[in-house]
Amino acid sequence: MNIHSTSLDVTVMSDTAEVPGIGFLPVNTFVLHSKQPVVVDTGLSTPDKDFVTELSRVMDPADVEWIWITHPDRDHTGGLWELLEAAPQARLVTTFIGVGIMSTEWDVPLDRVHLLNPGQSLDVGDRRLTGHRPPLYDNPATVGLVDEKTGAYFSSDCFGAPMASADLATSADVRAVDDADRRAAQLLWAAIDSPWVHLVDRAKYDPTVAELRALDPSGIFSTHLPPAIGINGQLVEALVEAPDGPVFVGPDQAALEELLASFEPV
């Protein structure tokens, strides 16, 4: 896991997951160094991950006061339960639907939950964080957030883009990626993660993108893209194109068998 400091009170913890035939998906988690420290998302759930130990490279996990899960998919909840144990005062920020989804597997401690819907704000001591539903998402519990002090925007799955290498996926700046490659990867991810985008009514979808453009974040922190400061225009343009982008169809059984055969010793 790579760790990147930024100018926006945010430390990015950059991990990646290799997806055969797709590339290296960035899987970021974030520490927002507000007066009451906030962890945004908690990484992959595979047994080789130890989020709390990784977090201790950035801050004492015991001092975390808020754990904002942008939605409870397994690439966002990996360290959640260990962190709730390590940070006894921390509250879990999610939605009613988020609790419902998590309750299908875990015993969610309701006395430690803080329910927050898009448009509602959370006071973290020296700033307010306002929930925001990004234009693209794959889970009905999704709530991103805007740091009202710095203008940083945490976009959950939105703006994600699988990268050509693990190094690019965990880089400190998305501008390390060729612009055309990034745009194509954003469109691929939009088709994979939010296939409904090809069905949207432009009259309803476009204003959600325009709202984000007008928000003009000081930085875009997607769970699935290297940190993006100063390139809002290009990133948002890919959201505009997404409804007309390529459709994704996953490999079928014949492709899987071909892949498995390629693993056999010759």
Ligand SMILES: [Fe+2]
């Ligand atoms: Fe997701």
Ligand SMILES: [Fe+2]
């Ligand atoms: Fe995700």
